[in-house]
Amino acid sequence: MHFGEPLDDDRLVALLRPDAQIDSVVTSDAYGAGAADELVGRALQGLDRGSYRLAGAIGHDFYSAARDGVKGYPRFTDPSLRGPDGYADYLRMAAERSLQRCGTDHFDLLLLHNPDRIGYSSDVVWSAMAALRDEGIATAIGVAPGPANGFTLDVIRCVERFGDVIDWAMVILNPLEPWPGQLVLPVCTKHGVKVLARVVDYGGIFFDDLVVADQLREGDHRTFRPEGWVDAGRQRMERMRPIAERHGLTMLQLACQWNLAQSPVASVVPTLIQERGDDVRAVESKRAELAAVPREVVLTPEEVAVLSAIGDNAGCMKLKGGSPVHEGAERPDAWPLDEGLREVAAAWGIVPERDLVLR
DSSP states (O other), X not given: OOOSSOOOHHHHHHHHOOOSSOOXXXXXXXXXXXXXXXXXXXXXXXXXXGGOEEEEEEOBOOSSSOOOGGGOSOBTTOTTTOOGXXXXXXXXXXXXXXHHHHTSSOBSEEEEESOOHHHHHOHHHXXXXXXXXXXXXXXXXXXXXXXXXXXXXXXXXXXXXXXXXXXXXXXXXXXXXXXXXXXXXXXXXXXXXXXXXXXXXXXXXXXXXXXXXXXSOTTOGXXXXXXXXXXXXXXXXXXXXXXXXXXXXXXXXXXXXXXXXXXXXXXEEOOOOOOOSTXXXXXXXXXXXXXXXXSSOOSOHHHHHHHHHHHOOTTXXXXXXXXXXXXXXXXXXXXXXXXXXXXXXXXXXXXXXXXXXXX
């Protein structure tokens, strides 16, 4: 995935292998066009199925379509690939093949990965996802927006419409990126949808060994972030550090705790990264640090609020998904607001032109 230094397969498999400290692993069929699933399958080999939890993600069609450069593979709902009558067959095929590569018979959670506008709003799509759960292919189902920040109103409308069948939502959320992820938390709480928080490490910053942007090699996924993000992030981290020290937490553990203090957040998924440089940490130590996160929230509501204020990033970037400033034709990851999205915004006290734009 082009984060930090590449790891050999055996080392990566050992990191991914669930154990008593970290019993859950997340994969996506699109990563390496199935290669990530295969590595996870190696990591799961020989384990009792009841000893771990496996989350998978499907939705990018690398089976029948070509990759479009850095844009990746098209969504399976692309009208040039199939219509609604083909959605259910595709989702079942993709889930079954992903399970085959992982070497198991069901997902504990199956996510709809990076959906386009159709994926968020189609009754056919969510009926098909629910059918996979009913058939035992997955124990729970959910939505995983992305890969970039945004999709706020799309997630809210999706949960409002399909909250009776959706169990989980994966959301970008951490103390340096409370916006816009926090805007979807109230609707998830209302409908009992659990949140799986990703990018908890803020691109590796919270592991405390990415100190200058020069550590990033050419092609590192994080070089797409705005210039100066490492320095700015570390400056704000220093203001957060006293709270971490007060509770005997590392900065990564503080970030996890802040996430878990948000009412619908039930799990956190930072990215384990082996950074470049002579004074960086072994990635295995980062896994151990994650495993040592207190299971109970130790932060006070006042501390959570202070961290949110320090990390406030509202209006710091252009968002993907339904947008009040979208121009041109609809794209797989960006589209104009329709009347339904504006109604959702009004119902949740969101003013798109104020709350969902680059300032």
